[in-house]
Each structure stands twice: as structure tokens, then as C-alpha cells.
Amino acid sequence: MDIILAHRQIDFDALASMVAAQKLYPNSVLVLDGKPNVYVQDFLALSKDQLRFSKAQEVDINDVSKVILVDTHELKRAGMLAEKITQTPGIEVEIYDHHPYSGPLKPGMFIDHVGSCATLLVEKLAGFGMPLSSFEATLIAIGIYDDTGSLLFDSTTVRDVRAVAYLLEQGANLSVIAEYLRKPLTEEQKELLQQLLDHGQTEFFEGVPVYLAYAETEEYVGGLALLAHRVGELEGADTWFLLVKMDQRVYIVGRSRGRGLAVNRLVEVFGGAGHERAASATIKDAELEAILKKLRFAIKSRATRPHLVRDMMSYPVKTVSPETRLGDVEKILLRYGHTGVPVTEDKTLVGIISRRDVEKAVRHGLQHAPVKGFMTRNVVTVDSDATLDEVQRVMVQNDIGRLPVVEDGDLVGIVSRSDVLRIVHGGAVPFETQLVRERSIAMRQDILELIGGLPSEEQGILEAVRDTAQEEECSVYLVGGFVRDLLLSFPTQDLDFVVEGNGGQFAQALMKRLPEGKLTQHVKFGTAHISFPNGSHLDVASTRVEYYSFPGALPQVEESCLRDDLFRRDFTINSMAICLNSEHFGELVDYYGGKRDLQQGKIRFLHNLSFIEDPTRMLRAVRFARRYNFKLAKETLEALFTAIETGVLLKLSVERFTEELFVIFQEDNYISMGQTLIRSGLFQGWFGEDYSWNFSEDDVQESVGWPLDQRWLSCISRINSEDIEKLCGRLSLNKTLRDETQIFLHLRAVLPKTQSISELDQLISKAPQGVIAVLAQDEHFRPRIMDCLESEKRIRMTLDGKKLLQMGVKEGPIIGEILEQVRRAWLEGKIHSTEEEREVAQQLIESMCRRR
Known part of the structure; x- marks a missing residue:
């Protein structure tokens, strides 16, 4: 006999899951234990006629062969x-559940993170x-809607929505x-409920608000989940608990809006x-006061401070002085895309000027007037x-x-609506929070193990950087592609470091x-390049922010903090850093969710x-997506199409587009x-125009080892x-590419007109190998080229210019003519031996001497 069980406090999701499970196991028996x-x-x-339950005490365990456990x-x-x-x-147990589970999934365990357990069973059905x-579909839908x-609820997934849609198709009655x-309410x-509201208050744990309410009644009253929902509607805390004593038991119901504490852990x-x-x-045989005390302690031990301004603010802040001319302020606002800029004197905030006020003043010809006459004080x-x-x-x-952020009267940062919205709603680019920092520390050991697996030469460089950072008393980070590929266990040799300080001075130290390296400084861009005899290299830069004077222009560079330095990069997966200072060596800095996007396979x-x-x-974006088999995030893909439609590509120089294109041509997955x-x-x-490019899947395996010129010619062939x-x-x-392209075009034009094998040989023997290899891909040319190459294998020519001189031939064009005739x-098969x-x-x- 197969039986279906759920937890004792059966709710609609558990009931719906049991009914759905019986559809999958038609010979099973629904067993009810506990009080729904x-x-x-x-x-x-x-619904007694439609749903037939057996009581737990009626089940003979010796008759049970399988248990289906749900919810x-x-x-x-x-x-x-x-x-x-x-x-x-000998009793087999199968499990269907959607609650958090951290252990290994064994055969017969169907556990996944969806909003309702019934969803898992609907997917099976x-x-x-x-x-x-219609009755079954309605009941199962009630379970999903209820949970x-x-x-x-934030826990709802698209799978739950699809399950409801399926149930509506099956006749669920809304x-x-x-x-x-x-x-x-009864x-x-x-x-x-009134008792809970009278005995409830919001308490703060490490700054986190939690609403705690308690009540006591002699008789059992059901529906605490509904009462918890009603309390949540009336109270503003993100987390709330109801504690009710009845029937010699204390019942605890916890709820969270998603930004609060994880109530299951409590x-x-x-x-x-x-x-x-x-x-x-x-909890059986317990007192409310003792349970409340224990709950408060549990909350306090798990509460972390809420998001503070220091976690989300931007810094350093671009400011102007009271004497700055309005015309200059207008350029600053345009350059950085700000809607306003603070006005400071010796770091002290004295006012703020908005873009609207600046534009209005400039329209009246006041671009030379100082800010102090127009700022808000x-x-x-x-x-x-x-x-x-x-x-x-x-x-x-x-x-x-x-909002300007101040400490002791000094301006230390600025926080915007966008910063707040990223925290409240989540977004493409979440800023660092205390939780992010804690995760970085937690995964530090994993990163240290990855670093430990690097070649000894690279480990030696990282140790040298660490020791130099301590000596120079500055913060140094490994950044960009190396961090990305290290986390992906993808081999790379691009070592890039940024220094919060003077990068040039650090590179010299x-x-x-x-000592075996060679240092090259680029003062204009605040960077340094160190190359080594084995061909490897590393780059050192000061933290900097870039802005673009116009679309497609080369960036203008200014000093900034690490956060801004990482923000100037192209994608989140390239905007991570690893700290190399001794105390924090191996800690990941991930302000913008790069690690998350690596795990999800997103280019954002x-x-x-x-x-x-x-526009490059x-x-x-295309290169990284295809290299790692990632997808472009929705907003990134939409922005790419928008940028193409605006024609922004045409703002690029031919040189910059070509450079980026041929980086793609050197990738293994360039096709x-x-x-x-x-x-x-x-x-x-x-x-x-749409040209007939040749990026053929037939060439994927063969083309991996092709040189750049051959790849290029194949694609335009x-x-x-x-x-x-x-x-x-x-x-x-x-x-080289320009010449080989011309040779390719010439040969492609003359090969059809070439008659003899010797004429063909003259063309092929003088052409670059890449050109011939690409022409040989064409079925029109392949047979003749292969015949010519096979004929070449018969040539065992020992004659050269030196031997001809020994045979009495004078220096001059006649030597080349003779060698060509002998070849x-x-x-043509007229010669078979020396x-x-x-x-x-x-x-x-x-013969030639007689003619002469």
C-alpha cells in the first residue's frame, strides 16, 4: 500500500499537494494526522464525498510499501x-517539498525553490x-494562491504562475x-486580533525593526496565518511575530516582507x-514570557544593521566653489550627467546648485557669474x-x-533616488552593502585556494605586490579580466592592478x-606597464574615473576611488577586484553584482x-557572451539594439572598430x-550593408588552429x-592583411583562366600559405589546387644557383630562368631522378647559351 502524508498543521498548500500526488499515484491512500x-x-x-482520508491510527504500518511525503x-x-x-x-519514501533544504538531493527527493509545493506536482501532472x-483544479489552485x-509574495516564481495558468485551463473556478x-474573521x-494589537509593539534589534505581539486564550482559535496577514497590513515593520498561548501550547507565527529577517531561521x-x-x-508546555525572551535573544543574535547611507552613497563627490562660473558648472553637469552639484568651501557644504537653475541663468547670458549668487543655501x-x-x-x-551626506559639517558623499531604488527594488547594479562585505570575507578561502592554483610566477608577482603595498602604505587590488577568469577557473595572463594612490610611484617601488621587468610609464593616463623577458606583462594604474566628451571619443581621465574606478568598466563581470593588502589578501570587492552575473551567466x-x-x-559584449556561453541581460540586450538604431557606431573611428573586431577574430569561438x-x-x-560573410559551423573544429590572416580571408571568401x-x-x-587580401582577390580572379599545371604552380608557390588554404576551401578551386600540391610532392630538385655557377653559367637572369624550367x-613528370x-x-x- 502507498500512503500520502503531509505535516500535521495541514494548510491549503499541503492539502492541494496531497490531492495532486494522489493523481500521480492513483492507488495511494490519503492519510490525515494532526489538526488542519x-x-x-x-x-x-x-468535500467528504470527493476527498476520502484515512486516519493515521487506522493504518497498519506492515501494509505500507511506499510513503509520498508532501510540503x-x-x-x-x-x-x-x-x-x-x-x-x-523496506518502506520507500518519496518527497515533494519547496521549503529550504541544504543537504544533497537523493533519489526520490523532488525539492525546489518555488512559491508553493503544489506547483511541483502540477508540473508533473x-x-x-x-x-x-474542475474540483481538483480549483483545490490545487487554492493551495498555490494561499502559499x-x-x-x-516575493517567493512567487514564474513556475507558480504557469502552474495556475494550467489549472485555469483545467477548469479551476476563480x-x-x-x-x-x-x-x-470569526x-x-x-x-x-485585538489582543495581539494591544500587546504588540515594534522593537529594534541592531537597528532592525521587528514587531512582536503576544496573546493568550484558553480555547484553541484557528487561523493564525490569516491573523498574521492582517497584522502585517496594519503594522509597518518588515518582520513581525505573533506568539499565542492556547491549549497548553505556545504557537509562533513569523512573517517577513523580504527586506526583513529570515523568519524560518528564527x-x-x-x-x-x-x-x-x-x-x-x-512549543508544548511553555510560558509566553520565556518564549518571548528566547525569541528576542535569537533575533538579536541574527540581526544585522540595516542599509545605512554610508553603504549606498557615492563618493568622492564632484563639487564646485562659490566662485566657480556658471558656464563651467554647466560643463561639469553635462560631463558627469548630474542634476545638481554641491558647493563647498574647505570641504564644508555651503550650498547646492541645480541644473535647472544653471540652465536658466545661462539662457540669460549669466555664464560668467559666480555660483554663490544663484545657489540654494x-x-x-x-x-x-x-x-x-x-x-x-x-x-x-x-x-x-x-541628498548630500555630511559628517561633522564636512561633505563626505551624496545619495540619490537611484541609489535608494537599487536597494528597495533590486536592480542591474546593486551597490555594496554590509552583506556583500560579509560574503566577500566568507568566500576569501575559496579565492585563496584559486590563487594557490596559479603558476608559481604569477603567485610570485602577487606576493611582490602585497609586500610593496605594505611598504608603500597604500591599498592595491587585482582587477578586471584576471579576477573574472580566476573565478571561472579560466586560464588568463592579463594581470591588472589598481592602486588607491599614485600608481606610477607604486610601480617604481x-x-x-x-628586477627582471622593464618599466614603461604613461603619465597622461596614470598607468604603468611592466614587461618580462618571457613575454608576459602586468599593468598598474591609479584608481581613476573616465568620461567621454562625445560618443565614441577616447576617455578623459581623472583620479577617483576604487568604487568609481570599477564603475567605469564595461560589464559587471569585469568590475570586480581582489584586495592584495596583507590584512585583507584574497577578499573580493564586488560593488556591482559581478559574481552574481558570473553564476547566472549574464553579460550586464x-x-x-x-x-x-x-560603442566598442x-x-x-558579443565577444564575452560567446566566449563563456553567457547571455546578454535583458536591459543590456535592449540597449544594444537601441544603440545600433541610433547610429552611434558611426561615431567610432575606423581604427578603434578594426582593433576590437580583430580581437574577436583571434578568439577560439570567433565563428x-x-x-x-x-x-x-x-x-x-x-x-x-549585409555582406555574404562566411562564418560557417563546418569550419569550427578546423579553424581553431588557423592564424589570423586565414580566418579573415575565410570569412570574406x-x-x-x-x-x-x-x-x-x-x-x-x-x-600584411591588406596585401594578402589583394593577393586573394587576384588569385580568385585568375585561377579559372589558368590552364597548365606549371602556370598554376607559379601562382601557388609565390602566394602566402593562408591565401592558398582559403582558396582550397572553395570547391571550384580545390581539385586543381590539390593536384598542383600533389605534383609538387614529386619534386626532388637538388639544382640551385650555386651549382649552375659551377656548371659554367654566368650570373644573371639566366639562372632564374633555368631553375624555373627545371622545376x-x-x-610535368619529365624528370624522375637527379x-x-x-x-x-x-x-x-x-640552348640558352646558343640563343644568346
Whole structure:
């Protein structure tokens, strides 16, 4: 016999999961243990004919061969049968659950993070194409709606939505669903709710608000989950707990809005379970006061300080002095895209000027006037230790989009609406929080192990950088592609370091520990390059911020902090850093979610104007996506298409586009990248036409070892000569590629007209190998080229110019003519040995000498 069990406090999701499971296991028996919540009881009272349950005490454990456990992965929560099942050998247990589970998934365990357990079973039913009655579909839909807050809880996934859609197709009745989800409170529930509100208050733990409410009643009152929902509607805390004593038990119900604490971790202290946003526990023979005390201690030990302004603010802040001319302020606002700029005197904030006021003054011809006459002096500010809630309140009350952050009167940062929205709603580029820093420390050991697996030469360089940083008393970070590829276990040799300080000075100090290196300084860009005899190199730069005077321009560089330095980079996966200072060696700095995007396989830009500022980033997006088999994030893909449509590519210089394109041609996966360049419209946007590029999947394996020239010629091999000339006009080819392209076009034109094998040999023997290899790909040329190459194998020519001189031939053109005639004779099969070669040569000498 197969039986279906759920946890003892059966809710609608558990009931729905049991009914769905019985559809998958049609010979199974539904077993009820414990007391369902009051609404489930009402439903069961009306559905006795449709749902037949056995009681736990009626089950003979010796008859049970399989247990299907739903809505929990802990058998002990299934009631009185749990112990008997574990003690009886041979009983198979299958589990369907959606609650957090950290152990290994064993056969028969179907556990996944969705909003409702019933969703997992609906997916199975849909996969098998099993029909449902309207009653069954409605009940299962009630379970999903109940556990996902009518699909509004943060835990809801797209899979839950699809499951509901399937159930509606099967005849689920929305009016019935609404009736059971909107049950009015009973008189007992109303009294209990009033008690909870009277005995409830918001308490702060490490700055985190938690609403705690308690009540006591002699009789059992069901529906605590509904009461928790009602309390959440009335109170503003992100986390709240109800503690109710009744029937000699204390019941705990915890809820969180998603930004609060993980309530399942807290009720686990009392033997309870649930989700991060909804959990409960039941404690026998306990007193409310003792449970409240224990709960407060558990909350305090797990609470972390809320988001503070210092975590989300931008710094250093671009400021102007009171004497700065309005025309100069206008340029600064345009350059950095700010809507306003603070005005300071000796770091002290004295005012703020908005873009609107600047533009208005400039329109009246006041561009030479100083800022002090137009700035706002009564500036609303916040302290760096202010919480996210405080910032939101100040912004809303004062209708301000940018708040200066001050400490002891000095301006230390600025926080904007965008910063707040990233924290509240999540976004493409989340800023660093305390949690991010804690995660960096937690994964430090993993990074140290990855560093330990590097070649000894690279480890030696990192140690030298660490020791130099300590000597120079500055912060140094490993950044960019090396960090990305280290986390991907993808071999790379690009070592890039940034220094919060003077990068040039640091590089000079580093040379003392790397005496075999050669140092080259680039003062204008604040960078230094150190190359080594084995061909490897490293780059050192000061932290800097870049801005673009116009789309496609080379960046202008200014000093900044690490945060801004990483923000100037192209994509989140390239905007991570690893600290190399001794105390924090190996800690990951990830302000913008690069590690998350690596794990999710996403290429995501850091801001919406990224492709507009530097259109070459579009080509790099394609390169990284195809190199790592990643996808472009939705907003990044949309921005790429938008940038192409605006024609921003045409702002690029031919040299910059060519350079980025041929970086792609040197990638192993360049064929796939080329296909993407065509499909995305990037090629059409640059070249102005859709050419017949040859990025053929048939060449993927063979082309990995091809040199750059052969790859290039293969890709243009299907384009007609006139179009190739136009195409090359949009590129800055080096001399080698330019010459080989011309040779390719010439041979492709004359090969069809070439008759004899010797004429063909003359053409092939003088052409670069890459050109011949590409021509041989063409089925029209392949047979003749292969015949010619086979004929060449017959040539065992020993004659050279020196031997001809020994045979009495005078220096001059005649030597080349004789050698060419002898080679032709070998090709045509007229010579088969060294003796015959000498005879033919002698005849040619005599014949040519007579003519002369």
C-alpha cells in the first residue's frame, strides 16, 4: 500500500499537494494526522464525498510499501506514523517539498525553490498530460494562491504562475478560490486580533525593526496565518511575530516582507520550519514570557544593521566653489550627467546648485557669474549613519532627488533616488552593502585556494605586490579580466592592478622586487606597464574615473576611488577586484553584482549610457557572451539594439572598430561571435550593408588552429570582389592583411583562366600559405589546387644557383630562368631522378647559351 502524508498543521498548500500526488499515484491512500487549520477544516467538511482520508491510527504500518511525503522534507513533522516508518525496513519514501533544504538531493527527493509545493506536482501532472476535474483544479489552485499570497509574495516564481495558468485551463473556478481566500474573521479571531494589537509593539534589534505581539486564550482559535496577514497590513515593520498561548501550547507565527529577517531561521530555534518570509513553530508546555525572551535573544543574535547611507552613497563627490562660473558648472553637469552639484568651501557644504537653475541663468547670458549668487543655501542633508527608511522619508517629504551626506559639517558623499531604488527594488547594479562585505570575507578561502592554483610566477608577482603595498602604505587590488577568469577557473595572463594612490610611484617601488621587468610609464593616463623577458606583462594604474566628451571619443581621465574606478568598466563581470593588502589578501570587492552575473551567466552593463559612451563595448559584449556561453541581460540586450538604431557606431573611428573586431577574430569561438555580429545588426550598422560573410559551423573544429590572416580571408571568401573593396574601406587593415587580401582577390580572379599545371604552380608557390588554404576551401578551386600540391610532392630538385655557377653559367637572369624550367619539368613528370635533372639542366644551358 502507498500512503500520502503531509505535516500535521495541514494548510491549503499541503492539502492541494496531497490531492495532486494522489493523481500521480492513483492507488495511494490519503492519510490525515494532526489538526488542519480552520479553513481547511471547513473545506474538508464540505468535500467528504470527493476527498476520502484515512486516519493515521487506522493504518497498519506492515501494509505500507511506499510513503509520498508532501510540503515538508522532514518525516518527523508527519505525526504519529513518522517513527513507525523509520523503524520499519523496506518502506520507500518519496518527497515533494519547496521549503529550504541544504543537504544533497537523493533519489526520490523532488525539492525546489518555488512559491508553493503544489506547483511541483502540477508540473508533473502537466508533463504527463493528466486531466483534472474542475474540483481538483480549483483545490490545487487554492493551495498555490494561499502559499504565494495570491501570487504577490516575493517567493512567487514564474513556475507558480504557469502552474495556475494550467489549472485555469483545467477548469479551476476563480470565484470559489476567492471565497476561500477571503473568509471573514470569526468572533474568536477578532478578539484574538485585538489582543495581539494591544500587546504588540515594534522593537529594534541592531537597528532592525521587528514587531512582536503576544496573546493568550484558553480555547484553541484557528487561523493564525490569516491573523498574521492582517497584522502585517496594519503594522509597518518588515518582520513581525505573533506568539499565542492556547491549549497548553505556545504557537509562533513569523512573517517577513523580504527586506526583513529570515523568519524560518528564527523559528528553527523552537523546532519550527518554513520559508524566509513565512514560518511557524509550536512549543508544548511553555510560558509566553520565556518564549518571548528566547525569541528576542535569537533575533538579536541574527540581526544585522540595516542599509545605512554610508553603504549606498557615492563618493568622492564632484563639487564646485562659490566662485566657480556658471558656464563651467554647466560643463561639469553635462560631463558627469548630474542634476545638481554641491558647493563647498574647505570641504564644508555651503550650498547646492541645480541644473535647472544653471540652465536658466545661462539662457540669460549669466555664464560668467559666480555660483554663490544663484545657489540654494538651506540645503537638506543626511548623516552617513542614517538608515534607508530615513533617507526615503526625507526625499519624499522634501521632494529631493539627491541628498548630500555630511559628517561633522564636512561633505563626505551624496545619495540619490537611484541609489535608494537599487536597494528597495533590486536592480542591474546593486551597490555594496554590509552583506556583500560579509560574503566577500566568507568566500576569501575559496579565492585563496584559486590563487594557490596559479603558476608559481604569477603567485610570485602577487606576493611582490602585497609586500610593496605594505611598504608603500597604500591599498592595491587585482582587477578586471584576471579576477573574472580566476573565478571561472579560466586560464588568463592579463594581470591588472589598481592602486588607491599614485600608481606610477607604486610601480617604481614594485620594480625593486621584480628586477627582471622593464618599466614603461604613461603619465597622461596614470598607468604603468611592466614587461618580462618571457613575454608576459602586468599593468598598474591609479584608481581613476573616465568620461567621454562625445560618443565614441577616447576617455578623459581623472583620479577617483576604487568604487568609481570599477564603475567605469564595461560589464559587471569585469568590475570586480581582489584586495592584495596583507590584512585583507584574497577578499573580493564586488560593488556591482559581478559574481552574481558570473553564476547566472549574464553579460550586464553598469549603466544605461554604456554603449552610447563607448560603442566598442557592443563588440565586447558579443565577444564575452560567446566566449563563456553567457547571455546578454535583458536591459543590456535592449540597449544594444537601441544603440545600433541610433547610429552611434558611426561615431567610432575606423581604427578603434578594426582593433576590437580583430580581437574577436583571434578568439577560439570567433565563428559563433561573427554569427552574432550579423544577427544583432552590428555588422550592418557599421558596414552599411549585409555582406555574404562566411562564418560557417563546418569550419569550427578546423579553424581553431588557423592564424589570423586565414580566418579573415575565410570569412570574406564568399563576398564578391567589389564588395570586399568597399568593406576594406571601412577597416584599417595592417599591411600584411591588406596585401594578402589583394593577393586573394587576384588569385580568385585568375585561377579559372589558368590552364597548365606549371602556370598554376607559379601562382601557388609565390602566394602566402593562408591565401592558398582559403582558396582550397572553395570547391571550384580545390581539385586543381590539390593536384598542383600533389605534383609538387614529386619534386626532388637538388639544382640551385650555386651549382649552375659551377656548371659554367654566368650570373644573371639566366639562372632564374633555368631553375624555373627545371622545376616545370619536374612538375610535368619529365624528370624522375637527379641524373635526369642534370641532363635537362645541361640541355637548357646549351640552348640558352646558343640563343644568346
